[in-house]
Amino acid sequence: MSHSISLQKTRGAGLSRLQLVLGLMGFIWLSLCVYVIFPDAFGAYQSYITLPAAAAVVAVYVLMFQMWRGSRIAIVGLSLVSFWIMVSVLVPALPLIDPNKPIAPFLSPGSSKDGLTFWLGTDMRGRDILSRALWGSQRILVWGITSTASAYFVGISLGLMAGYLRGWWDEVFSYLTNVLLSFPVMVLLILMLNYLGQSPFNVILAITCSSAPSIMRIVRGLALQERSRDYVHAAQVRGESALWIMVMEIVPNIRGPLIVDACLRLGYTTVAITTLTFLGLGLQPPDPDWGLMIREATSSAMVWKFAYMLIIPSLSITTLILGFNLIADGLRELSLRD
Numbered sequence: 644m645s646h647s648i649s650l651q652k653t654r655g656a657g658l659s660r661l662q663l664v665l666g667l668m669g670f671i672w673l674s675l676c677v678y679v680i681f682p683d684a685f686g687a688y689q690s691y692i693t694l695p696a697a698a699a700v701v702a703v704y705v706l707m708f709q710m711w712r713g714s715r716i717a718i719v720g721l722s723l724v725s726f727w728i729m730v731s732v733l734v735p736a737l738p739l740i741d742p743n744k745p746i747a748p749f750l751s752p753g754s755s756k757d758g759l760t761f762w763l764g765t766d767m768r769g770r771d772i773l774s775r776a777l778w779g780s781q782r783i784l785v786w787g788i789t790s791t792a793s794a795y796f797v798g799i800s801l802g803l804m805a806g807y808l809r810g811w812w813d814e815v816f817s818y819l820t821n822v823l824l825s826f827p828v829m830v831l832l833i834l835m836l837n838y839l840g841q842s843p844f845n846v847i848l849a850i851t852c853s854s855a856p857s858i859m860r861i862v863r864g865l866a867l868q869e870r871s872r873d874y875v876h877a878a879q880v881r882g883e884s885a886l887w888i889m890v891m892e893i894v895p896n897i898r899g900p901l902i903v904d905a906c907l908r909l910g911y912t913t914v915a916i917t918t919l920t921f922l923g924l925g926l927q928p929p930d931p932d933w934g935l936m937i938r939e940a941t942s943s944a945m946v947w948k949f950a951y952m953l954i955i956p957s958l959s960i961t962t963l964i965l966g967f968n969l970i971a972d973g974l975r976e977l978s979l980r981d
Contacts, residue, residue, distance in 0.1 A: 660706060661898070667703045671696045672788055675731060679785045693732040700729050713980065717973020720906075723966030727959075731781040742778045742931040745769035749943075752951055766936070766952050767943045776955050778931040783963070786926070787912045790847045794854035794912075795905060801855070802862025803889040807870050813863070820856040828853045832915060836924040846925055850912055861904060865897040872896075899978055906971035910964040917960055933960050 674696040678689065685692055704725045711717040740746070740759060747756045748769040754761050763773040801820075805813040823831070835849040869875060870893070878888045919925035920934030928935060936956040944953035 660710060664703055664706050664710075667699045667706075671699050671703070671728065671732065672785075672792075675781060675785045676789070678735065679781060690735040693735055696732040697729060700725060700732060711973060711977065714973035714976050716969050716976060720966045720969025720971075720973060723962050724970065727780045727963050727966070728784060730777055731784050734777045734781055737777070739774040739777065740771040742770060742774040743929045744771075746771070749949060751948070763955055764951055766940065767949075768939075772936075772952065772955055775931040775936060776933070776959050779933045779936065779956065779959065780963070782926060782930060782932050783913060783916060783934075783960075786843055786846060787909060787916055790850035790916070791854070791905065791909050791912050793847055793851040794908070795858055795901075797851055797855040798858025799862050799894070799901070802859040803866050803893065805859065806863040806866025807889050807893065808885065816859060817863070820859050823852060823856040824860075826853075828915070829918065832919060833922070833924060836919065841924055841927060843926065846916060846919060850915060853915075854908060854912070858904070858908075861900065862897070865900060866893055869893045869896055899974075903971050903974045903978070906967050906974065910967035910971075913960065913964050913967070 674693045677684075678692050682689065704721065707721055708718060711721060740761075746759065746761075746769045747765060748767050750756060750761050750765040750769075752762060752764040754764065759771075761771055761773070763771075763776065766772055766775070801816045805816040826834075831853045832849045835852060836845055839845040839848065866889070874896075875888060875892060878892050883892075916925055917934035917937070920932050921938045923938070925934060926932045933956040937953060937960075940949075940952035940956070943949045
């Protein structure tokens with residue numbers, strides 16, 4: 644009996660810590676969104692809007708380190724992702740060269756010009772690659788996290804209704820899901836962006852439509868399992884509404900698989916956004932973006948001397964995606980131990 648009570652207390656503490664982490668992550672995301680979407684709204688104070696989020700990044704790292712310290716893989720992934728998030732919130736206040744200002748083209752890493760040192764060189768238009776690489780993290784994280792969050796909101800909502808309510812809810816949502824899943828993901832993204840036009844909002848909408856169906860499938864299956872559990876029956880006997888049962892009872896009990904899937908999906912979304920930008924369907928010049936940097940460097944990087952133009956943004960994308968994947972692997976490892 645005492646063991647059961649202590650286990651419940653441990654789970655309750657873990658849930659409270661997770662809620663705190665999610666709240667801090669929401670604050671970080673909101674700060675970045677305000678800076679990216681409303682770049683001129685705060686005038687001279689714009690560069691300081693994201694600074695409070697740096698403290699939140701440190702707090703999230705410490706909390707998640709304590710939660711995941713049993714898995715080295717998860718800690719390595721957490722460190723990689725936290726590094727890029729910290730860069731994205733601090734980059735407005737860093738003493739960097741304007742990422743869109745042409746100074747001198749094709750300068751090799753470590754070169755100096757007009758009293759400025761270009762630690763990672765300049766591109767074919769004379770723009771500082773270090774500055775563009777650091778600023779690019781902000782764009783990919785804002786649109787990647789927003790797209791994934793939007794897809795999860797839609798997917799979880801439809802999946803819960805289909806799995807818990809069943810009946811015609813299940814038939815209609817499952818049919819729509821099957822229609823969307825019949826398209827290859829990249830084909831669906833290209834078709835939607837060609838029809839809707841090229842803008843960050845349309846990228847979010849396209850990724851939501853391509854990712855939500857698979858999330859809905861996962862949530863539907865989990866909800867079908869949970870709807871027959873005793874705690875759901877107890878809530879029904881108490882007279883709780885279907886909305887309460889789905890949101891307050893079922894969702895907390897299926898959070899484990901969803902968190903693992905979310906980490907993997909963040910990596911997939913990063914790849915998708917970068918690929919769309921490389922194809923000319925994502926963020927448009929002159930925004931500093933990793934996919935755009937790769938696209939612009941493809942011709943120049945054919946000469947080995949200028950390969951750094953392609954290697955630097957490629958390594959940036961690789962480390963971020965690797966971080967998300969390692970977190971997912973680490974969480975899976977921890978769940979197997981439990």
